[in-house]
Amino acid sequence: MSLIISFILGILFYKIKTTKDKLSIYQKILTVFFGYIFIPVILSIPFYFSIYDLTFLNSYFEAISGFTSTGFTIFDNIKHIDQSLILWRSTTQWIGGLYFLFSIIYLIDIYDESFKKTLTNYISFNSSEILKQATKIFLLYSSITLLIFIVLNIFSIRSFDSLNLAFSLISSGGFLPVNELSNIIKDNTQVIVLSLLMLVSFFSIFFSYNIIFSKDKNINFFYEDLHLITYLLIVLTIFFLFFSFNKDFLNNLIGITSSMSNIGFSLESKESNLSFIYLILVIIGGSFFSTSSGLRFIKIYSLFKYSLNQILSFSRPKNVFMNKLIFTKINFDFNEISKYFLTVLIFIISLFILTILLSISGISFENSFKLSILTxxxxxxxxxxxxxxxxxxxxxxxxxxxxxxxxxxxxxxLLTILLLMKKFLFKN
Incomplete structure (x- = not known):
């Protein structure tokens, strides 16, 4: 039913031609935003008509949690759910991850020139080639999903669980086909493999494609991924040296990679004593053109370096401090730094508002704060x-x-929220 409704709506929207003028960035943002509202309505239909007597709100909550690759669930016991519905839950994540990648291309005008230049190595933003570029992303996204599925099968994870995990890992989603990850991952080899596969949604989706197929091996071509590799190695080293109590580094490895990729899986059944550090990793996030969320590591790093240079310039006025990213000759300018700062500011404001709203609803402040970050x-x-x-x-x-x-x-x-506020609240 969902497929039929989606097909009919797709044909209707394709046939309706409202204007031939180029859409403004505000119209594009609203288009993406409404897509996140209305597509989950269709995805919620199997939940609503299932045998589990879900209200429309609970069905919609489950669908939008999957579509946004968040992973919050209203089901208490996953093992009692029909397998077809479990697979549908995972599929909503896969669809949402693909939609997210398309939305980045659609909203490319709001991003920094350095990011846009990086993406033009792989795709064209010529409006006449939209179908061609969408097809390229779809095929790459599907191929990586298939590869993850095959690897999980090779390491003795049953096919049904492998398929659901593949949908979750590629989309940075949080739905599991079981109640606990430990029901699937049972030995150290599987822990290591799963941890490595979760990094697929941490790096750019074009990272592996670029290594294998790109003829241009210029180091600037890999600049964001090189930063992310350095960041990952530093975090792993710190955890290995200082936080591997009782030889539990493999449990920490799952927590590190799942937090950095914004997936959130955990093997532990008890509350982690490293939850605050994991939350920081969640906030920092991963690559710009990946399915992970977060503020994006390259933005945090650029903002930190720029701020440090500004402080040093006052203490050493005769010295010249370059705002340049390591591994590259790319310099970031003040306009980009302003965008990064606004992104962080909007996150803090959003975090404050949501924490207050959750606290008012009766949730403890600590849980409200954590849940707000994860949301x-x-x-x-x-x-x-x-x-x-x-x-x-x-x-x-x-x-x-x-x-x-x-x-x-x-x-x-998050920058799109500021643009919408500028358009509708602060217009002249």
Missing amino acids: LMNTVNSASYGLQDFDFNNLYFLTKYCLIFFMIVGRIE
Whole structure:
């Protein structure tokens, strides 16, 4: 039914030609935003008509949690759910991840020139080639999903679980086909393999494609991925040296990679004593053109370096400090830094608002704060963050609507919220 409705709506929207003029950036943002609202309505149909007597709000909550690759669920016991519905839950994530990649291309005008130049190595933004570029992304996204599925099967994970995990890993989603990840991942080899596969949604989706097929091996071509590799190695080293208590580094490895990729899976059944550090990794996020959320590491690094240079320039006025990224000759200018600062500011404001709203609804302040971060960063509530037993099913309906709204806010670039406010609240 969902497929039929989607097909009919797609034909209708394709036939309706409202204007031949080029859409403004505000119209594009609203298009993407409404897509996040209305597509999950269609995806919620199998939940609503299932045998589990779900209300429309709970069905919509489950669908939008999957579509935004967040992973919050209203189901108490996954093993009691029909396998076809479990597979549908995972599919909503896969669809949402693909939609997110398309939305980045659609909203490319709001991003920095350095990011746009990086993407033009792979795709063209010529409007006459939209179908061609969309097809390229779809084929690459599908191929990586298939590769993840095959690798998981090779390491003795049953096909049904492998397929669901593949949909989750490629989309940076948080849905599991079982109640606990430990029911699937049973030995150290599988832990290592899963940890490495979660990094697929941490790096750019074009990273592997670029290594294999690109003829241009200029180091500037890999500049963001080189930064991310350095960041990953530093984090792993710190955890290995200082936080591997009782030889539990492999458990930490799952927490590190899942947090950095905004997936959120955890092998631990108890509350982690490293939840605060994992939340910081969640906030930082991964690559610009990946399915992960977060503020993006390259933006945080650029903002930190620029701020440090500004401080040093006052203490050493005769010295010249270059605002240049390592591994590259790319310099970032003040306009880009302003965007990064506004992104961080909007995140803080959104975090404050959502935390207050959740606290008012009766959730403890600590849980409200953690849940707000996970909502805005589209990361599932696992034991890594001490929220594995959080009950979404019995939340007040207004609280669910708040979470739905902020899951969407987290999935679209936070800068778009500022642009919409500028357009509709501060217009002359």
